[in-house]
Amino acid sequence: MLPGSIQITGETLSGAEIKDICDSLKENSVRLLSARGCQLSDRDFGRVCRGVAESHSLAQLNLNLGVVSSIGRVKLLADALKTNRSIPDFVVKDPKLIATLHGSPLLDAGLVALNTALSTHPSLVSLDLGDCMLGDEAIQLICGMLPPDGAKSGLRELTLSANPAITTKGWARLAVAVAHSSQLRVLNLDYNSLGDQIAGMLAVAVSSSRTLEVLDLEGTGLTNQSAQIFLDMVENYPTCLRVLVLAENAISPELQQQISDLLSEAEEDEEKEGGARSGGGVGREKTTWLPDSNSSSQMVLVTSGLGDSLLAETEM
Template identity: 75%
Template sequence: MLPGSIQITGEALSGAEIKDICDSLKENSVRLLSVRGCQLSDRDFGRVCRGVAESHSLAQLNLNLGVVSTIGRTKQLADALKANRSLQTLFLHGSPLLDAGLVTLNGALSTHPSLVSLDLGDCMLGDEAVRLICGMLPPDGAKSGLKELTLSANPAVSTQGWARLAIAVAHSSQLRVLNLDYNPLGDSFHVILHALSVMPSLFLCGQVFLDMVENYPTSLRVLVLAENDISPELQQQISDLLSEGEEEEDKDGEAHGLPTQPSQWNSSSSQMVLMTSGLGESFLAETEM
């Protein structure tokens, strides 16, 4: 029997329901587990984490909307992720992690061999968290590096923090989708960028991302910047440059006799800069794998 899915939203989970979930995880009969917005005791959360640690089939885990509500639960999740080797997508949107939570999760997230999609939107993150996330982007040995990242609605990150992220994306990442909607990235915010820690250069925050896609090789094809007060002219420039990058990839592939049909991570139809989406219209939609 092929692994299936368990999807529960906004319910108070009983001990019997938790037992069924844990048994399914341990039997490797679950590919997608979603308990978004659910209420469960600390003891039961620990049981689920142990099931995640033992599962070899789990590919997507959705703990959105406050399920990971304490530093204790964050530590339990980190331990589970250190043992797990199958997880590809992790949703933690709306979890009050703060920078301390990312510090706790960092070791597990940055070394996980299969994780390619991560949602940390509305997690009350700051610059220290962004610094750690930058380290998750490049491939390194056994891990492939992130291909999809959501950092929507984390307004505590400073313009310096976003500049750090832009540089990391430009230089060493495999990132294809980046969601930054509902953050104060507007054109009017000045950022100091230090090139190799010497001569500082002054940019506007929207221009940081324009500079990234214009001057550095990047895999980025979807950049979500909705509700950031970035001028339409700058939006269009970024979009045009991403389009040019996609066209060059297609030409290179044809020149080397490589297939050009869209794949999961490389599709010309997905290349875009999204500026005006509403809440919930995320490219990391909560769908079955």
């Protein structure tokens, strides 16, 4: 029998329901477990984590909306990820992990507790730490997940939305790491107080990167000064960037449209070149990165925040 799914939203889970969930995990009969906004005791959360650690069928784990609510639960989740860090080769080829902890009150201490499980995970490709109350200590750890060219593979997608405690020093450190990252394709920094100074650093990072395709700077306190720098970059220098989000900033619509038009033209030109090289076949991939999906690949989705779109979009 093919593994199924358990999806529960906003309920208080009883001991009997927790037992059923854990039994299903241990029997490898669950592919998707979603307990969004559910209430359960610390003891029962630990039982679920032990089930996750033992499961070889689980591909998506959704603990959104405050389920991971304390440092104790963070540590339990970290232990589960350390144990269930990859699926055996005879079960799946090239497993991938998408970890979404959006909206969890991790603080720097929480990321310190999770760091080993995340940074050493052989399949981690996407990490969402938006609205997790992170600071500069956490940024230093995150930069370690963006290794430079020639090093081990790192994150392909990173979300750090709405983390206002990160300072200019932290953002500058991240910009340097992004410039030299060998894998990063998508970077979401929306709703942080970046300002024009950090935006200028990010423009340099984008122009140096050979992989970054999507940069989200919505609501980050930018002005026309930043937009002019990005316009000059995309107009005069080669870049992999295909999507730049500048909404909800003090930037004129005209400048935003100019940048968008230039990026669209660059993408169309690349598609034409790709089609010519392949005899009229399909050009470049879509700009927003998703893991490869085929009959022999599987992804593990770990969510405990607000980033539900990945759960809906990820193909098994």
